[in-house]
Amino acid sequence: MKLKTKISLLTIxxxxxxxxxIILSIRGVFVGAFRGExxxxxxxxxxxxxxxxxxxxxxxxYFQTSRAFSEVLSKERDVEYIFVTDQEGKIVAHTFExxxxxxxLSWNPLDMMDLHVQLLDTEKGYIRDVxxxxxxxxxxxxxxxxxxxxxxxxxxxxxxxxxPVILLVILMGIVASFIFSRLLTEPLNxxxxxxxxxxxxxxxxxxxLRSGDEIGYLARNINTLSMQLxxxxxxMEEAYAYTHLLQxxxxxxxxxxxxxxxHELKNPMTTLKMMFQAFRxxxxxxxxxxxxxxxxxEKIDDILANFLKFVKQKGFHFSEVDxxxxxxxxxxxxxxxxxxxxxxxxxxxxxxxxxxxxDRSLLEQVFLNLLLNAVQAMPEGxxxxxxxxxxxxxxxxxxxxxxxxxxxxxxxxxxxxxxTTKDGxxxxxxxxxxxxxxxxxxxxxxxxSNTRGTVFTVRLPKEGExx
Ligand SMILES: Nc1ncnc2c1ncn2[C@@H]1O[C@H](COP(=O)(O)OP(=O)(O)OP(=O)(O)O)[C@@H](O)[C@H]1O
Ligand SMILES: [Mg+2]
Numbered sequence: 001m002k003l004k005t006k007i008s009l010l011t012i013x014x015x016x017x018x019x020x021x022i023i024l025s026i027r028g029v030f031v032g033a034f035r036g037e038x039x040x041x042x043x044x045x046x047x048x049x050x051x052x053x054x055x056x057x058x059x060x061x062y063f064q065t066s067r068a069f070s071e072v073l074s075k076e077r078d079v080e081y082i083f084v085t086d087q088e089g090k091i092v093a094h095t096f097e098x099x100x101x102x103x104x105l106s107w108n109p110l111d112m113m114d115l116h117v118q119l120l121d122t123e124k125g126y127i128r129d130v131x132x133x134x135x136x137x138x139x140x141x142x143x144x145x146x147x148x149x150x151x152x153x154x155x156x157x158x159x160x161x162x163x164p165v166i167l168l169v170i171l172m173g174i175v176a177s178f179i180f181s182r183l184l185t186e187p188l189n190x191x192x193x194x195x196x197x198x199x200x201x202x203x204x205x206x207x208x209l210r211s212g213d214e215i216g217y218l219a220r221n222i223n224t225l226s227m228q229l230x231x232x233x234x235x236m237e238e239a240y241a242y243t244h245l246l247q248x249x250x251x252x253x254x255x256x257x258x259x260x261x262x263h264e265l266k267n268p269m270t271t272l273k274m275m276f277q278a279f280r281x282x283x284x285x286x287x288x289x290x291x292x293x294x295x296x297x298e299k300i301d302d303i304l305a306n307f308l309k310f311v312k313q314k315g316f317h318f319s320e321v322d323x324x325x326x327x328x329x330x331x332x333x334x335x336x337x338x339x340x341x342x343x344x345x346x347x348x349x350x351x352x353x354x355x356x357x358x359d360r361s362l363l364e365q366v367f368l369n370l371l372l373n374a375v376q377a378m379p380e381g382x383x384x385x386x387x388x389x390x391x392x393x394x395x396x397x398x399x400x401x402x403x404x405x406x407x408x409x410x411x412x413x414x415x416x417x418x419x420t421t422k423d424g425x426x427x428x429x430x431x432x433x434x435x436x437x438x439x440x441x442x443x444x445x446x447x448x449s450n451t452r453g454t455v456f457t458v459r460l461p462k463e464g465e466x467x
Contacts, residue, residue, distance in 0.1 A: 004185045008177040015173025019166050027155070034151045035128075039117055042130040042146040045076060050132045050142045057084060057092070057134060065093040072144075080127050080145040089139035104129070110141050120145070125152070187215045194222060204230030265303060268296035299424075306428040316359040316439065320463060323353040323395060326360065327386060330367040337372060342381030353388045353395055357463045362436045366444075369429040370399045370456045376422060377403025377454060394442075395462055400455040406448040414446075 049072055056064040069082045073095060081104070083094035091100055103122070110116050110131045120127045127145040134140040187209055194207040203226055209219040275293055331338070331345060338345060356363075374384050382402040389396050406414060413419045415434045420427030430444075437444040441461050448454040 002185075003188065004181040007181040007184060008174070011177030011180060012170065012173045015169050015176070016166075019169040023162050023166065027158075030158075031151065031155075034154070035148075038146060038148065038151070039128060039130075042117065042128050042144060043115065045072060045079070045146075046130040046132050046142060046144040049082070049144065050134055053084065053142070054134055057086065057140060060086075060092075062093045069093065069095050076146075078147045078149045080124060080147050082142070082144050084134065084142050085139055087135065087138040087140045104145070184215075187211060187219070191215070191219060191222065194219075198222075198226055198229065201233075203227075203233050265300060268299045271296050299426075302424075303418075303426050303428070306426050306432070316362070318357050318359060320355045321358045321360050321363060322355055323388070323397065324349065326363055327367060327397070330364055330371055333364075333368060334371050334375065337375050338384075341375050341378060343375055343378060343384055344382075345384045345386065348385055348387040350389075353397070354390050355463050356395055356440075356460045358440050358460065359436075363440075366433040366436050366458065367397075367399075369433045370458070373429060373456070374399055374401035374403065374454070377401050390462065393462060395460050397458045398455050399458075400453060402453045405451050406446070406454055407450055411448070415444075 049068060053065045053068050056062070056068070065084060072082060073079055081095050083091050083096065083100070086092045094100055104120065104127075110133060113131075114133045114136075116131045118129045118131070120129050124147060126148050128148075130144045130146065132142045134142055190207065190209060194205075197205055205226055206223050207219050207226075209216060211219070272293060275289060275296075278289075327347070331347075371384070378384075378401055384402075385398075385400045387398045387400070410419075410421065415430050416427070417431040418427040419431075434444050437458055437460070443459040444456070445459075446454055446456045
């Protein structure tokens, strides 16, 4: 059952019971008072009448007695009957129309009392029988029966008033219950709706509900909770990004790289070892020998420098990065290589690219590597096209060249550490770039044909999506 229905039922029940209780107790007091008054009147009428007829009874003048009775009956409309008994207890005068009813006579003996009032339940309703002894220590008594006519009439009249009052109270109860339930359930419903919003993960939103009562207190607590959830969520995302970067991607790549590193260093080291052995036996080093040694050392240096650059990377320094500016900087860094190879770079941005939340120097490393790969793919010169696009969630930068393309058989390997087809290459460029982009929760992929051109795409989450 809904809260609203419960409140309505409760209020209506309370309204009905209260009105019944009030009406019943008022009726009780009223009836009690009325009966008291009726009794007093009966006693006073009977007392006056007994004074008046005492002499008639003594003189056995029953004619005068009956006249006195008739006078009382005509004046007092609710007197049902009057009768007198003589000293032997025989009825000598009465107002009964059809003989003397036995039930009344057997119910109201006076015994030895001077005055006695009895309540008789008769066919005509309740009758108060007031009995008075006319002469002490004799059976001569006067009895007067008085009906509750006017009480019944008053009660019937009162009913015409009480029914509409009860109806009015019930109606007021219904109206009040609606108002109450609205006051209470409306803010509660808003709180329930708001918890659904939180359930959808929309943390940090606020419920506008100003109220000084318990519901207002609840709303304020839920708002605080919403803010706490937001900040906890943000920290969690940061931690996730960080561990994702450091543990998952980087460490696994370090393992991968270390294995490759040992393997890669073995070749130039063997060459050097052989050269030095030969040098010990025959200490005259030719110019060619010196070039070989210097090349091998340079290679080792290159491999180690690139490796350390990656391994030493302590944490990531995220900030808002303007990709347009970053690409312009990378282009200026590579000006020499570009111009030397007779390459023209076209930047093709329809709109400026939106900012991303990223580590600036790492992204620079990625774009520089992709640009240099494109340059190195076109030794005879050509065109490099840099284009960009963005949607609600991602920004994409495409670097296309007109080089020889990537042969199908090496496509699965180009992101492997130390995989290279170039004489002077370390083969770490794409592997590092891939890890950096993955660490930014983005993606790095390419499209290439066997003969003409390659497009590398960097996809990054837009700022705010990253958390
Ligand atoms: N734009 C491209 N066109 C053709 N082949 C490419 C292109 N980019 C990368 N490759 C291939 O992928 C290989 C791996 O590239 P990666 O950048 O990892 O190493 P590298 O360029 O060989 O060496 P380094 O970047 O360390 O100087 C390259 O040797 C090349 O064969
Ligand atoms: Mg490279």
